[in-house]
């Protein structure tokens with residue numbers, strides 16, 4: 179059974195909703211899923227999983243949320259040893275650096291020797307049914323990469 183970590187941060191609930199949907203979806207496909215918040219996740223544990231899915235909103239005009247900083251900095255020192263990964267984030271097109279936290283995590287997980295299993299998914303604000311479909315497609319790619 180695939181062992182998948184979903185770790186996320188959410189201030190107003192959008193990314194939490196996505197993370198919980200992903201958890202249910204992946205469990206329904208038979209995966210063994212751990213759901214955590216980024217503040218509680220240890221970046222050095224990531225290689226213990228078959229796949230890791232990171233979710234974050236963007237804050238402070240194009241920056242990572244404060245509570246994501248320690249995890250992100252630790253990631254710079256982690257060798258993911260080709261662990262599969264994917265990234266999602268609800269953020270807002272009302273800001274000029276739309277979803278920049280998704281870009282930062284995608285770049286860092288790649289440079290930490292992760293193996294990107296799906297295109298990163300950016301969602302504008304509220305999570306609509308179509309967005310959840312895009313998230314499910316991302317999850318399908320992650321599962322496929324583990325076959």
Ligand SMILES: Cc1cc2nc3c(=O)[nH]c(=O)nc-3n(C[C@H](O)[C@H](O)[C@H](O)COP(=O)(O)O)c2cc1C
Pocket residue numbers: 187188189190191192193194235236237238239240241268269270271273274275276277278302303304
């Ligand atoms: C002060 C502030 C700054 C923000 N800056 C950005 C930004 O630079 N880029 C962006 O795409 N979204 C930005 N956002 C929007 C949030 O990322 C967006 O509301 C997101 O859906 C929140 O996710 P959550 O509900 O999981 O907390 C900002 C929001 C606030 C309140």
